[in-house]
Amino acid sequence: MPGSEKEITIYDIAKKLNVSAATVSRALQNHLRVNKNTKKMIVKAAEEMGYRSNSFASNLRRKNSNIIGVIVPRLNSSFTSDVIAGIEKVVNDNDYNLIISQSLETMKKEINNAKAMLNNRVDGLLVSLAYDTINVEHFEPFIKRRIPVIFFDRVVEHDHYPQIYIDNFKAAYEITGHLIEQGCTRIVHITANVLRNVYSERLRGYKAALEKHGIQFDESLLFINDLSANASAITAQEILKMNPLPDGLFCANDASAVSCIQVLKKAGIKIPGDIAVAGFNNDPVSCVIEPNLTTINYKGFEMGEVAANLLINHLVNKNDLQQTHSLILRSELIIRESSAREK
Amino acid sequence: MPGSEKEITIYDIAKKLNVSAATVSRALQNHLRVNKNTKKMIVKAAEEMGYRSNSFASNLRRKNSNIIGVIVPRLNSSFTSDVIAGIEKVVNDNDYNLIISQSLETMKKEINNAKAMLNNRVDGLLVSLAYDTINVEHFEPFIKRRIPVIFFDRVVEHDHYPQIYIDNFKAAYEITGHLIEQGCTRIVHITANVLRNVYSERLRGYKAALEKHGIQFDESLLFINDLSANASAITAQEILKMNPLPDGLFCANDASAVSCIQVLKKAGIKIPGDIAVAGFNNDPVSCVIEPNLTTINYKGFEMGEVAANLLINHLVNKNDLQQTHSLILRSELIIRESSAREK
Numbered sequence: 001m002p003g004s005e006k007e008i009t010i011y012d013i014a015k016k017l018n019v020s021a022a023t024v025s026r027a028l029q030n031h032l033r034v035n036k037n038t039k040k041m042i043v044k045a046a047e048e049m050g051y052r053s054n055s056f057a058s059n060l061r062r063k064n065s066n067i068i069g070v071i072v073p074r075l076n077s078s079f080t081s082d083v084i085a086g087i088e089k090v091v092n093d094n095d096y097n098l099i100i101s102q103s104l105e106t107m108k109k110e111i112n113n114a115k116a117m118l119n120n121r122v123d124g125l126l127v128s129l130a131y132d133t134i135n136v137e138h139f140e141p142f143i144k145r146r147i148p149v150i151f152f153d154r155v156v157e158h159d160h161y162p163q164i165y166i167d168n169f170k171a172a173y174e175i176t177g178h179l180i181e182q183g184c185t186r187i188v189h190i191t192a193n194v195l196r197n198v199y200s201e202r203l204r205g206y207k208a209a210l211e212k213h214g215i216q217f218d219e220s221l222l223f224i225n226d227l228s229a230n231a232s233a234i235t236a237q238e239i240l241k242m243n244p245l246p247d248g249l250f251c252a253n254d255a256s257a258v259s260c261i262q263v264l265k266k267a268g269i270k271i272p273g274d275i276a277v278a279g280f281n282n283d284p285v286s287c288v289i290e291p292n293l294t295t296i297n298y299k300g301f302e303m304g305e306v307a308a309n310l311l312i313n314h315l316v317n318k319n320d321l322q323q324t325h326s327l328i329l330r331s332e333l334i335i336r337e338s339s340a341r342e343k
Numbered sequence: 344m345p346g347s348e349k350e351i352t353i354y355d356i357a358k359k360l361n362v363s364a365a366t367v368s369r370a371l372q373n374h375l376r377v378n379k380n381t382k383k384m385i386v387k388a389a390e391e392m393g394y395r396s397n398s399f400a401s402n403l404r405r406k407n408s409n410i411i412g413v414i415v416p417r418l419n420s421s422f423t424s425d426v427i428a429g430i431e432k433v434v435n436d437n438d439y440n441l442i443i444s445q446s447l448e449t450m451k452k453e454i455n456n457a458k459a460m461l462n463n464r465v466d467g468l469l470v471s472l473a474y475d476t477i478n479v480e481h482f483e484p485f486i487k488r489r490i491p492v493i494f495f496d497r498v499v500e501h502d503h504y505p506q507i508y509i510d511n512f513k514a515a516y517e518i519t520g521h522l523i524e525q526g527c528t529r530i531v532h533i534t535a536n537v538l539r540n541v542y543s544e545r546l547r548g549y550k551a552a553l554e555k556h557g558i559q560f561d562e563s564l565l566f567i568n569d570l571s572a573n574a575s576a577i578t579a580q581e582i583l584k585m586n587p588l589p590d591g592l593f594c595a596n597d598a599s600a601v602s603c604i605q606v607l608k609k610a611g612i613k614i615p616g617d618i619a620v621a622g623f624n625n626d627p628v629s630c631v632i633e634p635n636l637t638t639i640n641y642k643g644f645e646m647g648e649v650a651a652n653l654l655i656n657h658l659v660n661k662n663d664l665q666q667t668h669s670l671i672l673r674s675e676l677i678i679r680e681s682s683a684r685e686k
Contacts, residue, residue, distance in 0.1 A: 050484065081419030097459040100418075100443040120410075120463055229627065284628075287605075
């Protein structure tokens with residue numbers, strides 16, 4: 001490989017045009033004190049010579065990079081795509097750039113992502129926590145430098161970080177109540193690591209709905225997996241071995257519910273007649289599976305918009321973030337054929 | 344908001360410990376000439392004071408940032424997620440960080456993404472082009488600085504950029520041939536902007552298969568949309584108005600094929616009896632739709648791995664990228680119920 005080209009500096013431009021480096025610097029910053037024609041000439045030369053502004057140094061001066069960072073657990077979910085689309089819209093409208101990284105559900109990688117974002121000098125950070133993150137110390141360098149960090153969806157209680165999430169408790173309470181109204185009394189719940197608020201709150205909502213209707217919580221009906229299609233197919237096989245079979249199934253995401261429906265149908269179980277099924281998220285696949293899936297419409301795009309707006313309002317207008325502790329978004333129960341029994 | 348904390352410099356650390364700034368600098372770079380205990384003391388102080396290494400300046404010295412950039416058209420596709428997962432694996436194994444941005448299918452945003460990546464001083468860039476990108480001049484600043492750029496999936500012919508893609512022509516030729524073998528003679532093809540290689544090559548493969556079997560290409564059977572579920576539902580309604588109806592349908596992605604199957608089924612059309620349907624990509628949804636979808640297994644994860652390996656081998660071992668002009672990956676036809684007619 002040939003040697004790298006030397007980076008063009010303002011001194012190179014100054015030398016070529018026979019002006020001072022200070023003039024070049026001022027011209028490139030569009031300073032009032034530089035004559036208009038000189039400015040034009042300098043900008044033209046800078047472009048031709050391939051000058052790349054020292055964004056780091058100028059960021060230090062300006063104290064901003066116009067870059068927003070996002071750390072998500074995984075990119076391969078419809079919900080995450082929706083959130084990012086919402087963030088992207090707001091970020092673009094405000095002439096910020098977005099850089100994204102994924103923790104792949106591990107705290108270790110989340111720590112590395114945070115370091116990279118800090119070194120890239122993002123102006124602000126939006127984070128949804130990894131599956132196994134047990135503390136958020138790795139975001140403290142941001143607090144120290146007054147770089148705002150906002151948690152969304154998978155959040156933690158923390159004095160310094162605002163949080164944006166839906167009322168997972170209420171959503172799970174409603175969907176479980178709906179299954180009970182369809183006549184279900186033995187409702188399996190499949191969820192993931194209850195270290196994360198989204199799963200612990202859904203479990204709490206499930207339990208509260210059972211209690212409300214006088215049904216005792218049965219530990220043997222609770223399954224914890226990673227909610228992937230593969231893991232849930234295995235759980236569905238375990239469900240098939242239960243005696244008596246459950247008559248309801250509430251999965252903490254749609255991928256899990258879809259996978260279960262496929263296994264259960266193949267085994268001759270009627271959905272919703274034998275087992276009424278509900279998911280969570282309203283992924284597009286919920287309208288492809290037959291029967292279509294009852295679920296919670298989780299407004300990812302809106303969540304992304306709200307998170308990005310909160311962050312950018314803070315950056316632009318210096319709104320006080322500390323005042324916004326939590327922002328809870330609405331969700332809604334969508335009843336489809338997978339749970340709707342004829343009465 | 345209170346004023347930002349002042350950035351800690353090596354001078355602050357030097358002052359506090361009563362050593363020279365040069366010693367601090369050497370210690371933080373783990374230089375041999377600094378006494379071990381002094382080094383320890385300096386590193387400890389730097390951590391306590393919240394010193395953030397001037398990664399930009401040190402990147403200039405080291406000439407690398409250990410950051411790989413990826414620009415994709417959209418994050419909300421299963422294929423893109425797979426590609427990024429493959430890239431991420433290789434990048435992590437080699438202690439690089441990954442930052443991702445999406446062009447949202449517009450050249451305008453792709454240009455902005457490229458600028459941000461350049462200013463973030465990525466060591467290399469992996470790009471899949473936007474829907475309407477008509478030239479790749481915005482990547483020339485990378486060439487000028489010897490920063491490698493590799494195109495994957497949606498590529499362009501260019502002397503300076505290696506390309507990684509699957510043989511879209513062959514895949515489309517095979518899948519169209521399969522539909523013809525099932526007895527189809529009036530095969531609709533739904534595809535997207537043929538400015539992009541992936542779509543023009545699939546169209547070429549479709550036409551070649553027709554010709555091979557003595558079927559004349561019929562312009563009225565070709566539909567161009569953005570391959571989204573919504574656009575394809577509208578196209579499916581148009582198909583329903585055709586007289587005679589087509590007997591085969593080859594969509595250039597699975598989302599489009601799934602959406603068409605849903606509309607056609609609702610209208611009482613039998614799949615594959617009346618219309619045999621095939622998609623492209625082997626998205627998970629292809630095994631959820633009933634009947635399961637015949638498709639092309641497009642190995643996204645492998646494509647990501649190959650692209651990242653090529654890039655990192657170049658960065659680490661200085662392999663000559665110019666020698667690799669094109670890398671063509673294998674794909675495979677997967678025949679499922681949506682096209683398999685009883686003979």
